[in-house]
Each structure stands twice: as C-alpha cells, then as structure tokens.
Amino acid sequence: MEEEARPFLGKFVEEFPAALEEGSPLPVSPLSRKVTLEELHGESLELGLRLLASRGAPAGLSALLCQAALSQLLQNDLSPFHCAQEAGDNQEEEQQVVLLQSEAVQRLFLNKLIDVALAWHQDFPLHPPSPSRFLCCSVHAIKNTRRKMEDKHLALAEFNQLFGIQSGADCAYYAVFDGHGGLDAATYAATHLHVALSKQETLQSDTATAFKTAFKHTDDMFRGKAKRERLRSGTTGVAVLIQEQELSVAWLGDSQAILVRKGQAITLMDPHKPDREDEKQRIEDLGGCITFMGCWRVNGTYAVSRAIGDFDQKPYVSGDADCSTTQLLGDEDYVLLACDGFFDAVKPSEVPHLVLDALQPSVDPEGGGDAPLEQSEDTVGLRVAQQLVAHAKAAGSSDNITVMVVFLCPIQQLLSQNSTKGTAQNAAQQ
Known part of the structure; x- marks a missing residue:
C-alpha cells in the first residue's frame, strides 16, 4: 500500500x-x-x-x-x-x-x-494489510427514461479498514438501493446501513441477525430525519457481506442478488413483492389490502411490500429485512446485485450467458478483425455491468437500472473455464 x-x-x-x-x-x-x-x-x-x-x-x-x-x-x-x-x-x-x-x-x-x-x-505509519482477497467489481447505473435517478449503490471492499476492525475475517460489503418517491431514503441507506452493520456485536458470530438489526436501525434512524424534514420517500435494498468463505445477503423489497457458480445461476433470495403469498397474507392480517393498479400495490399505493422509509404505509410496508447465508466453496464465479429495473427485463438464468458475452476479448479492427486487444482484467471487468445494463434497456426496461457484478475469481479463469467447456462440448458432438 x-x-x-x-x-x-x-x-x-x-x-x-x-x-x-x-x-x-x-x-x-x-x-x-x-x-x-x-x-x-x-x-x-x-x-x-x-x-x-x-x-x-x-x-x-x-x-x-x-x-x-x-x-x-x-x-x-x-x-x-x-x-x-x-x-x-x-x-x-x-x-x-x-x-x-x-x-x-x-x-x-x-x-x-x-x-x-x-x-x-x-511519516507513513504501519497499518494492517489491505484485504487479502482482491475483488474486481463492475458497476454501472443509468437514469434510463425516468425523470430522476433514484438508485444508489456502494462497493466497499475495505470494510474492515474503514471501521478499524482488526480482528476476525476480512469483510467486503456491496449494496444496491432502489429509491421511490425521491432519492432521500436511498441516499440515507447507502450512507448509514453499513455503518450500523459495523456496530453490531453479532457481526462475526451471527451475520443474519446483525444484518436484520442494521436494516431495522437504519429505518428507525431515517424515520427521525423524515419527520424533521418532512420527507416521504422510500427505498428497497439488497446488501451483500463477504467474510472469508461466507456470503450473506440481506434485502428489503424487490432489488435482488444472485450467485453464479460454474456458469449456473443460484438463487440466494426471494424478493418481497406484494403478490407474494406470504407477504399478501401478512399485509391482510394487519388490516391492509393488495390491489392491482397496473401492478400489485399495497393499499393501492406502493408496489413494494418492504422498504426503508414509506412511513405513511408502515407497518404494511415492513422495515424488517430477510437474510440468507451461503458457504463459498471456492468454485464461485461472481455475485450480481441489481434493482428491479434490471430483473424486470432479464431473467436470472440469462445472466451467466450475458456476462460471458460481455467478457469476451475485444477485437482489434486494424488487425483484420480477429486479433484480440490486450486489456487488463480491470478493463475487461468494468465493461460487464455496462453491457448488462444496455441489454436490460434494450429488452424493454424503462426504469432506473443499476447493476453490480462482484467477481469471486480471476476473470481470465472464467474465460478459460468457458473455453475448456466449449472445447469439450465440440469434442463430444464430433
């Protein structure tokens, strides 16, 4: 360093x-x-x-x-x-x-x-080393056809360093927030959720509880600001914490994260939508209702059933996050986080193919169109999210779109695996 x-x-x-x-x-x-x-x-x-x-x-x-x-x-x-x-x-x-x-x-x-x-x-001091696992992160966000950009995101591979954590596993934190009714709630969550998470005593021993508590605390903090400043916005959110060989994902609403292992998409979570049967039952048990007005809405207002903010519809729009934990086996490719502007237009099963297409080496037109350009792994990785966003827009998404891809292995290894797989498939066909 x-x-x-x-x-x-x-x-x-x-x-x-x-x-x-x-x-x-x-x-x-x-x-x-x-x-x-x-x-x-x-x-x-x-x-x-x-x-x-x-x-x-x-x-x-x-x-x-x-x-x-x-x-x-x-x-x-x-x-x-x-x-x-x-x-x-x-x-x-x-x-x-x-x-x-x-x-x-x-x-x-x-x-x-x-x-x-x-x-x-x-006099440069001695400090703990940088994170032992370098994670290439590709992120891209666009306003698209919406009047305002209400998404926020945060990539923080240096979680331990930022909070002075010197014991336990190295942590890397990534999050995407999809605001509605304004940017205030999304900005607030992107600014404070990871801080609240860092203060949880159970962060190392029980990450799920730490995440749920942090989400709830951030919602409570925003309630105070919203009351003082008369704010009415809300935000869905999905956050990932990687600790050594453990990946935890916590979420509110319909922003999502998926894991890709050996080229196969793995479901990590079930997004909170008003028409999800258990969410519908929860809302009705509280005395609320789900109505269809172009899409399913809580009490005819919000199209999400859980969020930070939206205090005029609490507790129907719940501030309680869910969390799941997955053990990393060492053969994972990447984890992708995105808002519903992406997932409304792209199925999770399509993601592996789209990412591999985006990773293919660029071609040098002056070399006859068949000579790959020499590019660093960072350069190759950074264009991935951009191409995924472009695909979602071309597939019909008109919403704000944010995509974040956190690679869990070297990009060249992904390309090599795909090349080997293709060679094996060709040999089998012959």
Whole structure:
C-alpha cells in the first residue's frame, strides 16, 4: 500500500497544505444541513471517501484516512456545533435529539483528514494489510427514461479498514438501493446501513441477525430525519457481506442478488413483492389490502411490500429485512446485485450467458478483425455491468437500472473455464 500511498499523499498535501479556513467553501458538499451525532458517523465517512475518490486516492488508503480522521473528530467537544432551537421546533423531540450544524462540523472533519494526510506524508505509519482477497467489481447505473435517478449503490471492499476492525475475517460489503418517491431514503441507506452493520456485536458470530438489526436501525434512524424534514420517500435494498468463505445477503423489497457458480445461476433470495403469498397474507392480517393498479400495490399505493422509509404505509410496508447465508466453496464465479429495473427485463438464468458475452476479448479492427486487444482484467471487468445494463434497456426496461457484478475469481479463469467447456462440448458432438 505504501508505494501507492506516498505519491497520492504528496499531491493531496500540495492541494491542502493547511487546514481549511473558517468561512471558505468546502471542497465537497455535505449531504445534509443538520445531522444527529449518530448520523455524523456515516455522513463524515461518505464525505471523506467522496473527496478522496475524486482525487484518485487508492481505496485502501482512503478507508484508513477516513477512519483515522473520524476517530479524531469524535474525540472533540462537538457542543459548539449544536444547532440553536428554532421557533416552532418540536420541544419534546429537541430534548431527545441534538442536531449539529453539518457544514461547520464537516469542516472540522475535513481538517482532521488533512492533518492525518500531512502527518502520514511525513511519516507513513504501519497499518494492517489491505484485504487479502482482491475483488474486481463492475458497476454501472443509468437514469434510463425516468425523470430522476433514484438508485444508489456502494462497493466497499475495505470494510474492515474503514471501521478499524482488526480482528476476525476480512469483510467486503456491496449494496444496491432502489429509491421511490425521491432519492432521500436511498441516499440515507447507502450512507448509514453499513455503518450500523459495523456496530453490531453479532457481526462475526451471527451475520443474519446483525444484518436484520442494521436494516431495522437504519429505518428507525431515517424515520427521525423524515419527520424533521418532512420527507416521504422510500427505498428497497439488497446488501451483500463477504467474510472469508461466507456470503450473506440481506434485502428489503424487490432489488435482488444472485450467485453464479460454474456458469449456473443460484438463487440466494426471494424478493418481497406484494403478490407474494406470504407477504399478501401478512399485509391482510394487519388490516391492509393488495390491489392491482397496473401492478400489485399495497393499499393501492406502493408496489413494494418492504422498504426503508414509506412511513405513511408502515407497518404494511415492513422495515424488517430477510437474510440468507451461503458457504463459498471456492468454485464461485461472481455475485450480481441489481434493482428491479434490471430483473424486470432479464431473467436470472440469462445472466451467466450475458456476462460471458460481455467478457469476451475485444477485437482489434486494424488487425483484420480477429486479433484480440490486450486489456487488463480491470478493463475487461468494468465493461460487464455496462453491457448488462444496455441489454436490460434494450429488452424493454424503462426504469432506473443499476447493476453490480462482484467477481469471486480471476476473470481470465472464467474465460478459460468457458473455453475448456466449449472445447469439450465440440469434442463430444464430433
């Protein structure tokens, strides 16, 4: 890591040689005007990672810098950043929740980040190694024909580094959120769910319980923000945590994840849809109903039966996530996460063939059309999600589309396996 880190730190401290001055514009904008102390954790990490990514920082270094800066921030007395109570504020709520002025406290966080970068540039410390398993991740998202883009996603191979976890298995976290009625709920979940997950004591011993608790806690946190800011949006979500040889997937609603092993799609989950028999029964037992209005809807409103947010339809639209765990045997190809804008147009059984098509080497037109271009594995992998999204759009999807493919083996190994399989099939036919 040090070989990559030093050149970046040199450039970073040239741009930020000293603390940001009071009143000067921030290099990146905070997500919110006001935050609770609990929300400060996720929003600071998001802000720091966004700043560092825009400057081309190595991912592992970004995680370590943000974790160190946040630790220093939380040691400060933050009472000077408390928001003054405004006329008309809910007295009872104000006594329970202290709000911080986001821009002011985030300036302090960014200054802590600059301080850490300056110190490490002078004397780079010893740190735990980067994740032992490098996972190539291909992701692409489009607004498509919708008026707004309401999807959010997060790929975090450096989960342990970001949260200072030095014991237990290396973790990698990936998530896709499909918002509706606005982007607020999806942005909130993408900012806070992984933070809530990192704080669960059962994360190593009982990941399913940790995931369910984290989803529920994120929904409860968003309820407070939605009440304060009069927000009405909701979001489905699917999140994957990979710990050594264990893959856990947790979900709310109809965003999905599938695993591909030896070229075969494996079902990991059953999406929550209003017409799913057990979901329909749950809603009716609560006194709600399922009606068909172009698609099946809960009480004639939302087309999803579980989500973060949608508080006007709780508990019919449940905030309780489901989770499944799969043991990785070492022969897995990849795991794919996507919103319903993809899966409404593409069947899971089609995915392996589409991915292999996307992985085929590009051809050099100047070489007569039959000479493969030399490309790195990263370059080859990154185009996969783009081609999957394009296929879903061509197949008729008009919704926002987000696709994330996390490769669990080297891409060249996938191509080699497919080539060997094709040779064996040809020999058998002859």
